[in-house]
Amino acid sequence: MQTDFLVIGSGIAGLTYAVKVAEAYPDKEVLVLTKTHSDETNTKYAQGGVAGVWNFDTDTFQKHIDDTLIAGDGLCNKEAVEVVVNEGPSRIQEIIDWGADFDKDENGEYLLGKEGGHSENRILHYKDVTGKEMERAMLHKVSQLPNIKVINHCFVIDIITQHHLGYLVMKTTPDIECFGVYVLNLKTRHVEKIIAKVTFIATGGNGAVYRSTTNPGIATGDGVAMVYRAKGRIENMEFIQFHPTALYENGLRGQSFLITEAVRGDGGILRNHKGEAFMERYDERRDLAPRDIVARAIDNEMKIEGTEFVYLDCTHMDQEKFQKHFPNIYQKCLSIGIDVFKQYIPVSPAAHYSCGGIKTNLHAQTSIHFLLAAGECTSTGLHGANRLASNSLLEAMVFAYRGAAHAIQIFKSQQSNYISNTENIEALFPDWNANGTTNPKEMIMITQSLKELQMLMSDYVGIVRNNERLVRASTRLDTLHLETEKLYKSSIVSPQLCELRNMITVAYLIVKGAQFRLESRGLHYNTDYPAKSKIPQNIVL
Structure with a gap:
């Protein structure tokens, strides 16, 4: 298969990009791949809202x-922050024009919420399902553009580069180029080649690496792992944001229900x-301190008391x-026997957002030519060491828009990878080689390794870390990596095996980033290095 614009992921970043390039080139095909359904994304589960200066x-x-620079704790790229904040309202207005609804008061003015780290009310929201509403509007807009083709149930395995033509490709190779991807069609179970002139990665986060996360199960860090294997640059993976208030349910493993920060913004x-x-013992901003401070405070209170959760008190609220x-929060709590107006809500931190990822510039370019990226899978410089609440949807839209503008320029100037105009391009690249592979005899080899991975990341590389825990995590990961690579080479590929492989890679990057950072900054807190270094540095792997 060949296409002009290839998009991997159907969240807010992927769909924004797809719409923009499709509108610019109505005669070109825009192909969007998603590994489940088109609406099953991290975007869908964003509750709180989207931040933007609205009331001047x-x-x-x-x-x-x-506010963004303060939250980022010295590691933000100021230029990236200025770009997102200044251009953000235009992107918000655009999605409103496409049909997204945000809550208004009786006078028709937008209700603006306030969350941790924000000095003003600037969060636009739709009840407590803002991401779902924005995703709905985006999918409707996509359906109106006939040159956008969305294919569900496609698992992208790897990026195609010169490596697949027999060339030696290393991190120091200056001109690595992306020609497309190998993708597992989950319906046919065949691995297919898709050759593209420009590829855009918007694969979301990696919360599934941890035992408890607010992310859906699909958040397995696929894009980051693929780019790393293709020798692309990855940055600041040690900065994993734990949302302070996920609903605690005894015995639950996997996706936890999020109690949005907006509840505390309204007085929780x-x-x-x-x-x-x-x-008040941890920060003068109390319950609306930045998330890294609140999460560490909760973690400390749980350790002092020997408990697995604290409480969120909403009994006094209107x-x-x-x-x-x-x-949705009210109904969810009722479903497990909690009346929020009579009882406290049990909450505990859960892995929520990756501030690091694929290193990109202000035009969504990665270190690999003709490969762009945006959204949670990237490190744009906006978040630094800690993401300010509700900046993520804003970032995704702004950099997807900028990435689309860059892709459009590539086509206008007739730049493209050096084989883009070659006849029978597909024949240049080898088909997927599955010779000698068989189905795994037991799925327990995969599922048990996944459990072990999630446990060691949660226990050793969580909210608070130290050198001994990181060494132990690294040692265990080495063993899991060797076992899984052996299984991968001998097995017919499956989404479960590919996800495990990707998560081990992402976990490795998180641990290595944490080991290289000899300080405590933002979301990374190491008890062996409790102070900040004098010169902030990004960790690029």
């Missing part, structure tokens, strides 16, 4: 920039098992307003 009577771009109070409002703003 009280808010300014500079305030939003300053964190309390320990003694009923004490403890956040009942009508709560049910209108947070209907």
